[in-house]
Amino acid sequence: MFNLPDHLKVKRTWILLAILALVTLNCGIVEVVQMPSDSNSSGIIFVTVTPTRQIILNESLRSRPASTQPESTPAPYFADANELGKVLVLEYHRLGHPELRFQRTPANFRADLQRLYQSGYYPVNFVDLVRGLPEVPAGKKPVVLTFDDSDISQFRVLDDNTIDADTAVGIILNFHTQHPDWPARATFFVLGNDNADHFSVFGQPRWAKAKAQFLVNQGMELGSHTVSHASLAAMTAERIEWELAVSQHVIEELAPGYSVESLSVPYGEFPYTMDFLKAGQWGDYSYTYSGNAAAWGGPTISPFDSAFDPYHVSRLEVTSDFLNHWLTYFEQNPHEYYISDGDPNRVTAPGLEEIVKE
Ligand SMILES: [Zn+2]
DSSP states (O other), X not given: OEEOOGGGOOOHHHHHHHHHHOOOOGGGOOOOEEOOSOTTOOOOEEOOOOOOOOOOOOHHHXXXXXXXXXXXXXXXXXXXXXXXXXXXXXXXXXXXSSOBTTEEOHHHHHHHHHHHHHTTEEEEOHHHHHHTOTTOOTTOEEEEEEEETTOGGGSOBOTTSEEOTTSHHHHHHHHHHXXXXXXXXXXXXXXXXXXXXXXXXXXXXXXHHHHHHHHHHTTOEEEEOOSSOOOGGGOOHHHHHHHHXXXXXXXXXXXXXXXXOEEEOGGGOOOSSTHHHHEEEETTEEEEOSEEEEEXXXXXXXXXXXXXXXXXXXXXXXXXXXXXXXXXXXXXXXGGBOBOOSOTTEEOOTTOOOEEOO
């Protein structure tokens, strides 16, 4: 059980004021206004949009000629490293009973973490994969835990303001406490709504802001799963850009100062041109995304593979059968999985001359 920090514990009166104060202004443009908790203050605070920074995997990395390497590189080298191996990006939805296609039981999710940990995997956020996995220790195998739809079973706060230990966040944090060398990392692709359910992220409107900030402070990632969860494949350009701009804006309002960089298109269905996913504009809101998670496809190729597309990263939908299949496969074929050399400044793989990362 985890107590939310004191500054995240919200008084009931403040909550009511905050909910009342949330308004959607004209022209369909979302403006989040907050009523200050201090009752003797009369001002309304307008939270401005935080421009995002686009992070693009270094193109020159892939084609960099060996002859341009520096003479020496530092030494946290792992002999069996393979940074051109595949990576598992696991796709979860709800937690609960019974086990269903889109619902994993808490016990099974704990067992997933235990098996991954014991097998030498190391959790990173989705955006870290797109960035080239800079922080995976030598010999470790990166794995990404992703959760779509911001269902309450992913992050529930109980009446005593503690985190439900059977939700994804509770399980991840407890596992991290028990295994400090397994960091609390996961990416939550949430729905950024601008309607009456504006603060419906993770199903408890009054906790939405505290939850978003808590996750970011713990080092976990918030990504966009659009506003409405409709398929981008059947939308006009204007609607697509509204979905991608407004959701990013709403999530960033929940966690001020945080930049949303990752996206997960609903149903794995893509718009008619991928350009929409990278950057766009709706009204006063411009957006950029560094990467997008697909809904299926199995293990993804390495971010250093020349065929890697950060806007079409394969994921593995987690069911007991699928996960067991692939974990067993990589136990039997360990040379096919990504193993870090522990050095963020170079790419190491069998048969590959050292490439120094910029
Ligand atoms: Zn979804």
